[in-house]
Amino acid sequence: MLRASARSANTSFVGETAFRSGVSFVNEMGAGARSPEELETLLEDAFVVRDRGALARLFEDGAVLMDGSREARGGEQIARFAMAMWERDRTYLADPRQILQARDTALVMADRGINVVRRDSDGSWRYAISLLDIDHATTREAR
Numbered sequence: 001m002l003r004a005s006a007r008s009a010n011t012s013f014v015g016e017t018a019f020r021s022g023v024s025f026v027n028e029m030g031a032g033a034r035s036p037e038e039l040e041t042l043l044e045d046a047f048v049v050r051d052r053g054a055l056a057r058l059f060e061d062g063a064v065l066m067d068g069s070r071e072a073r074g075g076e077q078i079a080r081f082a083m084a085m086w087e088r089d090r091t092y093l094a095d096p097r098q099i100l101q102a103r104d105t106a107l108v109m110a111d112r113g114i115n116v117v118r119r120d121s122d123g124s125w126r127y128a129i130s131l132l133d134i135d136h137a138t139t140r141e142a143r
Helices: 036-048 052-057 074-087
Strands: 002-004 013-016 059-066 071-073 090-093 098-102 105-110 113-119 125-132
Touching: 036 052, 036 074, 036 090, 036 098, 036 105, 036 113, 036 125, 052 059, 052 074, 059 074, 071 074, 074 090
Parallel strands: 059 125
Antiparallel strands: 002 098, 013 090, 059 071, 098 105, 105 113, 113 125
């Protein structure tokens, strides 16, 4: 199944933000994403509110996140990776361009990222592989 995203903006990318909050949205997140598109939105939410726990739960065990030069494997390393991004006032803004799905696996393509996501036995979608292009991040001022 090949489908274009319903969103009209460009891509999943990392941008600069001045948002700082300790507010947790873990309980509001529920059991997980019901679709690859919703997973992208939940990842953006976890980045925006800077919720390490929620972010780590969006990745399956042994998942990998890369930004071209750095690699993080597993929920704890991925959460530390995100914290380093937050310290540089960076965040993830979801906007998938195209999603290619075959059964319980989907490829989420964007101008500034490529993600492989899988549906778990509980029906929730989680990231298996995430490759982000944060070297060409859009800054807050440029948006």
